[in-house]
Amino acid sequence: MKAKKARLISELSVLSLSLLGVVLQLSLSKSPSDAIAQFSYYTLQTNLIVFAVAFANVVFDGRRQESPRVDGTLRILTGGSVLWITVTMTVFHFLLSGYYRPEGLALIANSLLHYITPTAAVIGWLLFEEKSSYKSFYPILWTMYPLAYAVVAIIRGSFTGSYPYWFLNPADEYPQGIGSFANLIIFILVVGVAFVLAGYLMILINRLSLHRKR
Structure with a gap:
C-alpha cells in the first residue's frame, strides 16, 4: 500500500511539473x-506526452491487473515517454543550451521543461516501474515517434523555411543548420540507432530493477 501511494505521488508530481x-x-x-x-x-x-502518460497511469492504475491490454499499453507509453523526455534533456544540454540563455520566468520554464520534469520522470520510472515488464520489440516502437517528428519537421521546414532545431535544417551551414541533406541523413540514422540502443539499455535497467510486481 505504501509503495502504491508513493507511486501515485510520483505520477502526480510528474504530471504537475510537466x-x-x-x-x-x-x-x-x-x-x-x-x-x-x-x-x-x-x-x-x-512534456505534453509525459503529462498525458502520467495522467493515464493515475486514472487507469486500478485496471492494470484486470486488463493485460491496458497494462501493456501503459508500459509501452511509460517507457517511451521516459526515453523521449530523457532525450529532450540530453539534446538540449549538449546541443542547444549554448545558444539559449533565458532569464526570469523564461529560465524557470526552461528548467522545468528541460531538466526538472525529465529528472522527475526518470526517477519515478527507476523507483516504481515493475521489474522485467518490457518486451524486446519496445525500443523499435519507441523510435517511431522521434523519427516521425524529424520527418514532419523537415518536410514542413522545406516549405516554410523555418526549422525547429538547427540540426534539422539542411539548407544552412552550422550553426544555423546542419549543412547538407547528407549530413542530415547521417544525423537521423545516428540518432535513430541511439534511440534503439537507449531503449534496450532501459530494458536492461528495468530487468535489474529491485521493484517487483505490485
Missing part, C-alpha cells in the same frame, strides 16, 4: 501564433 512547464512556456508567447508555433517543438510535445 503541466506547469508547458503552461508557463505558453504564457510567455508574444502572440497566439507564437503560442501555436510552440507546439512544433519536440520539447513541448514530449
Whole structure:
C-alpha cells in the first residue's frame, strides 16, 4: 500500500511539473501564433506526452491487473515517454543550451521543461516501474515517434523555411543548420540507432530493477 501511494505521488508530481512547464512556456508567447508555433517543438510535445502518460497511469492504475491490454499499453507509453523526455534533456544540454540563455520566468520554464520534469520522470520510472515488464520489440516502437517528428519537421521546414532545431535544417551551414541533406541523413540514422540502443539499455535497467510486481 505504501509503495502504491508513493507511486501515485510520483505520477502526480510528474504530471504537475510537466503541466506547469508547458503552461508557463505558453504564457510567455508574444502572440497566439507564437503560442501555436510552440507546439512544433519536440520539447513541448514530449512534456505534453509525459503529462498525458502520467495522467493515464493515475486514472487507469486500478485496471492494470484486470486488463493485460491496458497494462501493456501503459508500459509501452511509460517507457517511451521516459526515453523521449530523457532525450529532450540530453539534446538540449549538449546541443542547444549554448545558444539559449533565458532569464526570469523564461529560465524557470526552461528548467522545468528541460531538466526538472525529465529528472522527475526518470526517477519515478527507476523507483516504481515493475521489474522485467518490457518486451524486446519496445525500443523499435519507441523510435517511431522521434523519427516521425524529424520527418514532419523537415518536410514542413522545406516549405516554410523555418526549422525547429538547427540540426534539422539542411539548407544552412552550422550553426544555423546542419549543412547538407547528407549530413542530415547521417544525423537521423545516428540518432535513430541511439534511440534503439537507449531503449534496450532501459530494458536492461528495468530487468535489474529491485521493484517487483505490485
